[in-house]
Amino acid sequence: MQVGFTHFLALAAILFGIGLYGVLTRRNAIGILMCVELMFNAVNINFITFAKFITPDKLIGQVFAIFVIVIAAAEATVGLAIVILIYRNFRDVFVDKMNIMKW
């Protein structure tokens, strides 16, 4: 039983696909944010897999993954602040009810 490069990349692809499905089907804005976090994590797994199997002596892939984590944290903060604000105005967090900018 051997596990290598392909397995990690395939696992990341599956995780990204599940996150994509969640983003497309969830009605709850917080659920969408959670699925976006899944997709961020899939991308990070890819970064570290490539860093380990292609350039094992350099650590640039890992540094890049750290930046992705920081930006994901910033995204979650601002996104949840927006969700809280929307909840305060609409008493609802379902994205299909937020349609006042549509006509």
Place this chain on the structure above:
Amino acid sequence: MLEGSVAFIFYIIAFAMILAAIGVATLKNIFHAALLLVLTLFCVAALYILLSAEFLAAVQVLIYVGAVSVLLIFAVMLTAQLTNYNIKQSNEQSLPALLIAVCFIVVVIFAIVTNLKVGGFPLAENPEVGGSNTAEIGKLLMRDFILPFEVVSILLLAALIGAIVIAKKDE
């Protein structure tokens, strides 16, 4: 390449991670989905350790499991009507979305496998570089990546202030 018992551990982690991620994407109770997200993030941290990225595993547990998921659970507690099970949690697009997700996964895995066969990835001879790499990451961050490091600090500060300004009540 991981072999033997380590490969077995990989399969356990992968299985748990995929099941938990499916729960995050589909569960009706959004609070349970948030808890499963914590499990998924833990599994990702375990994968980082298998990929000999110990520092990143620690960062993952600290930031994602410690901070981001607590924030998400707070938001769930503040907004969702958890006791009302009659609320629909998914829209009408689940079939096309499933199709898109499955197509994406199949195409990407196909691309990876074919590219590997023709030697499209310049794989290293020996990826097993042992030892801790935390000090090396610190040096990289403070030397080669000092500018992005500072920019990201300012971005974090801006996001913090922005979140407070957005979420505070108007007078």
